[in-house]
Amino acid sequence: MQFRDMTADTPTLEAPRGTRSAFVTERVRDMITSGQLEPGSRINERVLVEQLNISRTPLREAFKILEREGLISIRPNVGATVVVFTMDDVEASIEVLIGLESIGAERAAERATEAEIAEISDLHDRMVAAFEAGELMTYFHINQDIHQKIIDAAHNPALSRVYAEECARIRRFRFAGNRDEARWTRAVHEHEQIRDALIRREGPLLRELLRAHHVAGWTAARRALEAEEAATGRAVAQ
Amino acid sequence: MQFRDMTADTPTLEAPRGTRSAFVTERVRDMITSGQLEPGSRINERVLVEQLNISRTPLREAFKILEREGLISIRPNVGATVVVFTMDDVEASIEVLIGLESIGAERAAERATEAEIAEISDLHDRMVAAFEAGELMTYFHINQDIHQKIIDAAHNPALSRVYAEECARIRRFRFAGNRDEARWTRAVHEHEQIRDALIRREGPLLRELLRAHHVAGWTAARRALEAEEAATGRAVAQ
DNA sequence: AGAGCCAATATTGCATGCAATTAATCCCGA
DNA sequence: TCGGGATTAATTGCATGCAATATTGGCTCT
Numbered sequence: 001m002q003f004r005d006m007t008a009d010t011p012t013l014e015a016p017r018g019t020r021s022a023f024v025t026e027r028v029r030d031m032i033t034s035g036q037l038e039p040g041s042r043i044n045e046r047v048l049v050e051q052l053n054i055s056r057t058p059l060r061e062a063f064k065i066l067e068r069e070g071l072i073s074i075r076p077n078v079g080a081t082v083v084v085f086t087m088d089d090v091e092a093s094i095e096v097l098i099g100l101e102s103i104g105a106e107r108a109a110e111r112a113t114e115a116e117i118a119e120i121s122d123l124h125d126r127m128v129a130a131f132e133a134g135e136l137m138t139y140f141h142i143n144q145d146i147h148q149k150i151i152d153a154a155h156n157p158a159l160s161r162v163y164a165e166e167c168a169r170i171r172r173f174r175f176a177g178n179r180d181e182a183r184w185t186r187a188v189h190e191h192e193q194i195r196d197a198l199i200r201r202e203g204p205l206l207r208e209l210l211r212a213h214h215v216a217g218w219t220a221a222r223r224a225l226e227a228e229e230a231a232t233g234r235a236v237a238q
Numbered sequence: 239m240q241f242r243d244m245t246a247d248t249p250t251l252e253a254p255r256g257t258r259s260a261f262v263t264e265r266v267r268d269m270i271t272s273g274q275l276e277p278g279s280r281i282n283e284r285v286l287v288e289q290l291n292i293s294r295t296p297l298r299e300a301f302k303i304l305e306r307e308g309l310i311s312i313r314p315n316v317g318a319t320v321v322v323f324t325m326d327d328v329e330a331s332i333e334v335l336i337g338l339e340s341i342g343a344e345r346a347a348e349r350a351t352e353a354e355i356a357e358i359s360d361l362h363d364r365m366v367a368a369f370e371a372g373e374l375m376t377y378f379h380i381n382q383d384i385h386q387k388i389i390d391a392a393h394n395p396a397l398s399r400v401y402a403e404e405c406a407r408i409r410r411f412r413f414a415g416n417r418d419e420a421r422w423t424r425a426v427h428e429h430e431q432i433r434d435a436l437i438r439r440e441g442p443l444l445r446e447l448l449r450a451h452h453v454a455g456w457t458a459a460r461r462a463l464e465a466e467e468a469a470t471g472r473a474v475a476q
Numbered sequence: 477a478g479a480g481c482c483a484a485t486a487t488t489g490c491a492t493g494c495a496a497t498t499a500a501t502c503c504c505g506a
Numbered sequence: 507t508c509g510g511g512a513t514t515a516a517t518t519g520c521a522t523g524c525a526a527t528a529t530t531g532g533c534t535c536t
Contacts, residue, residue, distance in 0.1 A: 019314045019489070021302070045517075055491045057295070060519085064259070064299045068306040070399070076257045077497050077518060092396040099341030099397075103333060158330040158407075159337075161308070162400060169396075257519070283487075293521045298489085315488055315527050 020054050025062035027052060032071050032082055033172055039084040043072065070169055085170070087222060087229075093170045094218045100151070100163045101210045107154035109203030116153045117198055120146055124195045131188050136179075144171070146191070150198065150210075173221060183220040187213070258292050263300035265290060270309050270320055271410055277322040281310065308407055323408070325460060325467075331408045332456045338389070338401045339448045345392035347441030354391045355436055358384055362433045369426050374417075382409070384429070388436065388448075411459060421458040425451070 028048065031037045043063075049056055063080050066072045072080045123146050130138040144167070151163045167174075190213045197206040266286065269275045281301075287294055301318050304310045310318045361384050368376040382405070389401045405412075428451045435444040 021489080022314075056518090057490055057492090061299055061302045064302045065306050068303050076260075078499090079518070089395065092394040095341060095345070095394055096338070096396045096400055099337050100334070102340070103337030107333070156330040156333055157327065158334045158404065162334055162404060166396065166400060259519080294488090295520055295522090316529090317488070 019058070021058040021061045024052055024054055024058050025065050028059075028062050029066060029069070029071060032066070033168075037082050039082045041082055043080045043082065045079070069165070085173075087225065090170050090173045090225075091218065091222070093166055094174075094214060096166055097163070097170075098211050098214050100159060100166070101147070101214070102207050104151040104154040104156070104159055104163065105207035105210050106203040107156060107159075108150050109198065109201040109206055111155045112153035112198070112201070116149070120149050120153070120198060121195055123149065124191060127191065128188060131184065139184075143191075144174075150194075153198075173225060174217070179224055180220055183216075187217060190216070257296070259296040259299045262290055262292055262296050263303050266297075266300050267304060267307070267309060270304070275320050277320045279320055281318040281320065283317070307403070323411075325463065328408050328411045328463075329456065329460070331404055332412075332452060334404055335401070335408075336449050336452050338397060338404070339385070339452070340445050342389040342392040342394070342397055342401065343445035343448050344441040345394060345397075346388050347436065347439040347444055349393045350391035350436070350439075354387070358387050358391070358436060359433055361387065362429060365429065366426060369422065377422075381429075382412075388432075391436075411463060412455070417462055418458055421454075425455060428454070 028037070028043075037043060045056055045059060049059055052059070063072060063074060067074045067080070071083055073083050074080045123142055127139055127142040127146065130142060148160070148164060148167070152160050154160075190209065194206065194209050194213065197209055266275070266281075275281060283294055283297060287297055290297070301310060301312060305312045305318070309321055311321050312318045361380055365377055365380040365384065368380060386398070386402060386405070390398050392398075428447065432444065432447050432451065435447055
């Protein structure tokens with residue numbers, strides 16, 4: 001089982017569409033989150049420039065964006081290095097996500113439109129289908145979508161933005177726990193309760209269910225990651 | 239009363255220190271948050287380049303950073319425009335800040351060191367002194383510092399980062415309510431309770447106090463901003 | 477006069493070159 | 507053989523020029 005491949009989108013060598021800056025930003029971001037660029041390593045501009053067949057200008061613009069996203073660190077006159085995530089860093093982010101979902105849950109229960117709830121419910125069904133078919137990748141993506149859609153249903157643009165950003169940072173680690181069959185089954189069950197609470201618009205319950213869901217998910221994920229860490233002898237990092 | 243001058247640091251025309259990119263980023267950010275660059279207006283690269291006496295390269299890097307911060311919006315082949323904040327946008331951010339402080343408060347009550355609590359308590363005393371001296375500017379800065387320090391005391395780097403970012407986005411609007419003398423007095427009183435709750439490490443109480451503090455603060459701020467909006471005939475925006 | 481189209485102008489996106497800074501290499505002495 | 511310092515190489519930061527795109531102004535036609 002390759003952890004690395006779980007959430008990485010297929011890295012097709014597509015031609016740059018839109019601005020080169022946007023293209024290279026997305027491309028380098030993928031290279032980091034997929035582990036292609038090793039955490040802690042320096043990023044050589046020239047190598048990347050040749051590899052992506054663009055000039056240094058858009059690459060350096062991408063660096064500035066990715067630094068702001070917290071994926072790389074730029075030291076003036078030295079260069080960019082891939083940020084190393086420790087287990088505690090991920091846990092800290094999870095804690096933030098829980099806090100964001102807490103407020104999102106209550107607001108979503110109040111403000112969600114029936115259409116939004118129906119869409120989430122529909123996503124849930126498709127996620128269950130993916131689970132039953134054993135399609136981990138599909139499950140992950142729908143899962144992520146459900147959580148974001150619940151947040152979006154709170155109708156708070158700032159919340160949606162911050163949540164999405166923080167989510168993206170730790171995407172790879174979040175669902176590692178579901179590799180455990182028992183945990184995965186349990187997660188699906190929890191999601192059923194989450195959907196029901198949303199349909200009944202029970203804010204406090206929804207909030208608590210989401211909190212417990214994340215705590216349980218992260219506990220399992222952390223265990224799995226620590227096992228992998230022990231096996232590979234490397235620190236967990238994106 | 240110039241709203242614009244409240245939080246704007248003295249815009250000294252200092253020489254660029256560090257990289258030009260960092261200098262120009264900070265400079266343009268100040269120009270936006272101070273209102274020098276009008277919300278909704280297009281930003282002309284050439285004008286800014288001449289004004290700041292740098293080339294387009296570092297300016298364009300700054301644009302990418304500021305876009306990521308949500309201060310400007312870049313349309314490819316068209317240019318950068320200053321993002322317009324509506325009242326609801328600010329309110330949404332406040333809601334996020336409340337959510338972040340909620341989780342921060344409980345963790346801070348658990349994890350804060352005695353030194354951190356002492357530092358916050360000290361800041362509080364200095365803030366009260368600024369209040370009694372009627373120094374609004376000083377009060378604002380210390381106030382902001384206190385809130386950030388409480389968050390920092392949660393010992394969650396992700397939380398500290400996200401909080402600081404969101405705080406910066408709406409800095410100008412947050413304390414507008416304190417221009418009302420009565421509200422200002424009340425805010426100081428609330429801060430006293432906040433400090434006491436932290437010293438006694440009463441997490442849930444601290445959390446609720448902070449929530450109420452922000453709600454009351456924003457209610458007053460919103461009222462003040464809407465009055466200003468009516469007076470100037472312009473939408474509230476940074 | 478007003479709408480639509482075309483040319484002229486302005487502005488952006490990107491590549492490249494040069495200077496400044498840092499990292500790597502080599503040489504020398506202990 | 508190992509450490510320290512100077513020289514060389516590599517890398518970064520920035521300015522600038524050119525091509526591509528969007529905007530503006532003017533013109534024609536209805």
